[in-house]
Amino acid sequence: MWLPLLGLLLGVSLGLLSDIQIPQVYNNYLTIAILAAFDTLFGGIRAYLQQVYDDRIFVSGFFFNILLAAALAFIGVHLGVDLYLAAVFAFGVRLFQNIAVIRRILLAKWTGRNKNSDTNT
Amino acid sequence: MKQKTHWKFTLILGIVGFVLALQYNTMNTTSPRDTRDLWAIRKELSSEKKIHSELLEEIRGIDQTLAAYNASPEANAANVLQDTLDKLYKQAGFMPTTGPGFVIEVAPSPESIALGYEIKPVSSELLAWFINVVNQQQGNELEIDGKRFTTLSWIRDINGNLTVSGEVVSTPPFNIKVVSPSKEASEELYNQLLTTTIQDEFYLDDLILTISEPTDRITLQGWTGGFENRFLKEQTKE
Incomplete structure (x- = not known):
């Protein structure tokens, strides 16, 4: 449980300390990549809680989604159509759905644990 | 969670954190390009x-x-x-001031008199514009038709009459007096007024500005209307 959080903290501090700045032109790509990363992350947590988690799907999904989103944004810029909005919409909707499912599973687990402790006593 | 899965989650979260921090850096420290020569x-x-x-x-x-x-x-x-x-x-601006300056006469144009046009008061926008031109140089003091113009004064059009701090400015002709901090500043302002389009703007309203040569002594009256003190308070020493 603590190891992934430690990883997050390590990543954040490394990023802040490195003082790397992405040029303004590539800002859209970075934003969409972050959204894609969040989508995969919450998808992974959901899959784990539903006990259908697969390592390969998780890792490949993470990188593939980021690349796909960045590619969409790139093509959109060159075609003059804001295609990245499609990615923002898709990831946004999935993000909300995944978080909702995670919340329900955690709530169900919590209420189940409470019931068990009540029957034991 | 299996140990292997733990490590993968850690790695992915590390990447996410890193990218987030990069985005934060980019959004917070990007300064606009300096294009000045x-x-x-x-x-x-x-x-x-x-x-x-x-x-x-x-x-x-x-x-x-x-x-x-x-x-x-x-x-x-x-x-x-x-x-x-x-x-x-x-x-x-509550005390009379004497210093180098000049007098500007605002009068109806000869054409408008000859053609019998009605002489209207100066518009508040035009007078405000004139004051802005004068105030481009610091330290100038003004008196409009015998009414001292201070930093607290205002110009408004009330029922078709031009007013300065609530006092009606008469229909042209009337005088505007300008006092500058020095003779050089007065001459500079005089030349500036001759070269700007302010005279043309007045002429469009059938008025002409006659700007006299700068002199060493021009006296302005003090503002007699009093002032409202809303923010300053007396300091009492304890």
């Missing part, structure tokens, strides 16, 4: 230096007043205080 920078530097010198002068003046307070015995302190009060009154 050498001359633009020099101009800015010169205006900053001017402000610096003005501030230094102001500090010097305040230091002198402070030194006068400290050096004077109890009996003399009242005089110094009175001097400061007079200085503040003068600065605020």
Whole structure:
């Protein structure tokens, strides 16, 4: 449980300390990549809680989604159509759905644990 | 969670954290590109230096007043205080001022008189524009048709009449007096007024501006209307 959080903290501090700045032109790509990363992350947590988690799907999904989103944004810029909005919409909707499912599973687990402790006593 | 899965989650979260931090860095530290050329920078530097010198002068003046307070015995302190009060009154435009300046006569144009046009009061927008032109140079003081224009004065059109701080300005002809801090500043303003389009703007309203040559002594009346003090409070020493 603590190891992934430690990883997050390590990543954040490394990023802040490195003082790397992405040029303004590539800002859209970075934003969409972050959204894609969040989508995969919450998808992974959901899959784990539903006990259908697969390592390969998780890792490949993470990188593939980021690349796909960045590619969409790139093509959109060159075609003059804001295609990245499609990615923002898709990831946004999935993000909300995944978080909702995670919340329900955690709530169900919590209420189940409470019931068990009540029957034991 | 299996150990292997743990490590994968850790790695992915590490990447996410890193990218998030990059985005944070980019959003918070991106400064707009400086596209000024050498001359633009020099101009800015010169205006900053001017402000610096003005501030230094102001500090010097305040230091002198402070030194006068400290050096004077109890009996003399009242005089110094009175001097400061007079200085503040003068600065605020409540005392008559004499200095180098010139007089501008605002009169109806000969054509409008010949053609029998109705002479209307000067519009408030035009007068405000004129005052802005004069105030481009610092330290100038104005009197419009015998009404002293202070920093607290306002110009409004009330029922078709031009007013300065609530007092009606008569229909042209009337005089505007301008006093500058020095003869050089007065001449500079005089030349500036001759070269700007302000005369053309007045002519469009059938008025002509006759600007007299700068002289050494022009006297402005003090503002007699009083002032409303809303923000300053008396300091009591405990």
